[in-house]
Amino acid sequence: MLRLCESFAAINGGLSTPNVAARPAAFSNRIRNDGRAARNAHDLFIGARYGDAVTSLFLPLLASTLAMTAIVALRYLATSGGFAWLTARVRPGLYAKLRPQIGRELRWSLWSAAIYGVPAGVVMWGWQERGWTMIYDGLADYPLWYLPLSLFVYLFAHDTWFYWTHRWMHRPKWFRIAHAVHHDSRPPTAWAAMSFHPIEALTGAVVIPALVFLVPIHVALLGLVLGIMTLMGVTNHMGWEMFPRWWTEGPLGRWTITASHHQRHHERYNCNYGLYFRFWDRVCGTDLGLGSFGAGRALKDRGA
Numbered sequence: 645m646l647r648l649c650e651s652f653a654a655i656n657g658g659l660s661t662p663n664v665a666a667r668p669a670a671f672s673n674r675i676r677n678d679g680r681a682a683r684n685a686h687d688l689f690i691g692a693r694y695g696d697a698v699t700s701l702f703l704p705l706l707a708s709t710l711a712m713t714a715i716v717a718l719r720y721l722a723t724s725g726g727f728a729w730l731t732a733r734v735r736p737g738l739y740a741k742l743r744p745q746i747g748r749e750l751r752w753s754l755w756s757a758a759i760y761g762v763p764a765g766v767v768m769w770g771w772q773e774r775g776w777t778m779i780y781d782g783l784a785d786y787p788l789w790y791l792p793l794s795l796f797v798y799l800f801a802h803d804t805w806f807y808w809t810h811r812w813m814h815r816p817k818w819f820r821i822a823h824a825v826h827h828d829s830r831p832p833t834a835w836a837a838m839s840f841h842p843i844e845a846l847t848g849a850v851v852i853p854a855l856v857f858l859v860p861i862h863v864a865l866l867g868l869v870l871g872i873m874t875l876m877g878v879t880n881h882m883g884w885e886m887f888p889r890w891w892t893e894g895p896l897g898r899w900t901i902t903a904s905h906h907q908r909h910h911e912r913y914n915c916n917y918g919l920y921f922r923f924w925d926r927v928c929g930t931d932l933g934l935g936s937f938g939a940g941r942a943l944k945d946r947g948a
Contacts, residue, residue: 708769713761719870720757720838723878727834735884739833746835752825753838756845760838763853771856778860786860794861798852798869799920801859805851806919811930813844814913829881831937832910837877876920880906884937892934899923908935 731738739746770776780786786794813823822841829836840848852869855861861869879886880903887902897905901918909916915932918925925931 704773705766705769708772709762709765712765712768713758716760716764717754717757719874720753723874724753724834724837727878727882731834731882731884738883742831742833745829746833749829749833749835749839752840753835755842756838756840756848759842759845760849763849767853767856777856778858779856779863779866780860781863783862786862790860791862791865794859795865795868797859798855798861798865799872800923801855802851802869802873803918803920804924806848807917807924809847810917810919813847814917818843827910827913830910831883832881834878834882836881837874872920876901879903880919881910883907904934904937906935907937908932911935 728739767777771779812818819827822843825841826836826839826844829839838845852866852873856866880901882903885892885903887897887904891897891900892902892904899922901916901920901922905916905918905922912932912935915930916925916935917930922931
């Protein structure tokens, strides 16, 4: 019996010795494998979340930006093209010798459309997807009397920004760097409305997008603001006055800007800096009245 027990113990001891030695290595390998699997799972999870973020954030934002760039460019082409066509009917030959200049105006304006489209696209995406802005679409959200007030606030704020940045652009350094591109149109045409150096385009592109974060406005009124901005930008540069004399030389004309007023700016450079209203020009002593539509062509003919 004793010999049998000794034999059993020897057999049992012989089997248990290698198992005890193998356990630490096997356990260590298992830990390494489990850690590697956990890291792989984590990387896959982070990658999936990053991919979802790109899909849900970046792609819609990019699509909104491209869409708004296309809208701004088409709006410019349609409005400037329409008034250029009208000019050919109302003032035949006015742009006859200006084809190289018009080509430059088109190129600079389409670059400007891309710059204007970026903040506009961000605003539209933020409004629709995140509710970031103060744009509203319900007529009952604010009193009806607020509609015309908000329109005036936007136009006056835009005009204020334009006046002071425009004066800044006429400082010698910045005129040479940026604003000279716009004044290279002599005389300006309907295609010159957005003919800006990228620096100047950037100063104009941010003001309305900034306002929608500060001042509530109905989406229809925002469209009207953009329409007025486009219309005045084109008609103020087309080289002739479309508003009747009772407007330009009457009470309305004393406070609003039309092509006759802006023409004086392109003749003299140091006056008439406003966009919609003559308020800041009058307050700051930079309003020099109405211009003459023959002066710009005379400068061009002399090669000035």
